[in-house]
Amino acid sequence: MNGNFRGSDVGQEVTVFGWVQAYRHHGGVMFIDLRDRTGFVQLRCETDRPIVHAIAMTVRPEWVIAARGTMISRGSNINSKIPTGEVEIEVHQLEILSEALTPPFEIKDGVNANEDLRLQYRYLDLRRPELNRNFALRSQITQMTRQYFTAHDFLELETPILTKSTPEGARDYLVPSRVHPGQFYALPQSPQQFKQLFMMAGMDRYMQICRCFRDEDLRADRQPEFTQLDLEMSFVSREQLWELLEGYAAQVWQQVLGVQVQLPIQRMSYQHAMDKYGCDKPDLRFDMPLFDATELLRGRTEFRPFVSAFEIRGMIKVLPIPDGSTFTRKDLDTLFPQEAAQHGAKGVAWARIGEDGSWSGTVAKSLSDELKAELAAAMKVGPGALLLWVADKPSTANAACARLRLVAGDRLGLLGKTNWAFLWVTDFPMFEYDDEEKRWVAMHHPFTSPRLDHMDKLDTDPGSVLAQAYDLVVNGIELGGGSIRIHNSEVQAKVFSLLGLSDEDIRSKFGFFVDALKYGTPPHGGIALGVDRMLMLLAGAESLRDVIAFPKTSRATCLMTESPSAVDDKQLRELGIALAKP
């Protein structure tokens, strides 16, 4: 194809097709850059072929043309900046296949047209090489994925798209049933129950590259429909599963980027991640751990924000930056407080340790010299350090400090795009308490098995039960998560009831599943990886929109098709649906 011609092709008669990228007209001779998805090649049209030249004179950017001619060397006019720069096609025949309107933005890399315009004319945006490349990569990776897992004895199996709405988890997209007016299917948030049923059905190892749907608000790394690499295995320990996934990740990173992933991947408990980095998906491209100063400070300071934190049984968390000299007063007054405020923190206190070991900054006056020395020793920091303090309820203090850590790391140039920090986060709590609903909710999902040594705490202290759940984190992005599942119907029923589901709820929502568990269920577990997020990482994209061909806006609309949209009354009548008055 057009981008692949080289010096070795000289002398060939070729026919090429493509889009006019650019033309350069020099009176007698005319050059056309003809683009397809592989790149572009230069066509030369001369006046001594008057028909060719006359047609060439009329073409405009983005017209689709076909050219037949001879591949020739450019001689002394080689352009080494272009892959096909050694050769050009001396055109004997030229045909216009399709004319084009002037596009609303230029089709070339580095043109940052507005996102809304790009989405409206998505088919034009996709012609741009840098975007086009992402989809070739996408195809390569799905191909590689199928090979890897089928080579490991997985069956690629399909699950329904029209399925059953279940409580728990994300909001479902609903699909009304025409045959059963007033009843609805739901689009799957993930094929969770079906893949477990495959295990009960004896399929042993299941894989699917499947679309999932969640009706929740979007983010740069969250679209309402997304692609998941879904896996489930019977008779497997989580260590075996991790090993298999590590082999997969290593192969993908090796083949796509030529990067050797250090195996085994580091493992860290949820509790450790929260304590040390303030979040459950720490970016370990740099270390810079947080420090919990709550106990050291208790009763030993009058600093108002700290005292307030003690009053609400809060936490005083510190980000020690060993060399904080590059941060300015403006960063301390504006940047850090703004970032922390996004996570609800009311402020960021700070202290600098001077060359002589003396402290300056907002907290300096309120701490005794003895306490300062203890803190510096505990945080292992000395002269030149900058300490950022957030005092608030624990969840806020952690989230704010985690954010500050990333902002500081970024400013210090520690987030290299060619560094890859893989991490398994393990031992998540089984449940977290939902203050709004006044009940326990599953942190992963309700089919996750508690750790076997925590089973007896289900009745006595659900909040302390740890789950056999794990997330795979890469550079601070949650690439996927999974768990060893419950394979015992009584444990499953107990978990459902802990989540506040009545017997009747369990019967109507999950009856088939609890029944199935009773017919000989193998121990099993699995994981789901976000394929789009993985591509985003591998392609170096800033947004999921750059690796999804036809993505939605942050308000979940498609600007190209203008969906969602109203439907005819007739359609609604057939479905037995009446719209509520707004």
Next chain:
RNA sequence: GGAGUGGUAGUUCAGUUGGUUAGAACGCUGGCCUGUCAAGCCAGAGGUCGCGGGUUCAAGUCCCGUCCGCUCCGCCA
């Protein structure tokens, strides 16, 4: 639901303290040009300043509302 940010020519942007005819680059149209490849040179066309209201002698600029894009919080088992 909330916070931030942006919306000016086809595109990307500039537009001072509210003040005369809203500019630049790229693109587009026409012309010249036989070695360009981010081609070059000459000429030209192109504007509902997102939309609606308000303040003012005067609004792209100030105020209120609203729509849309993006980022984040909530939400996302």
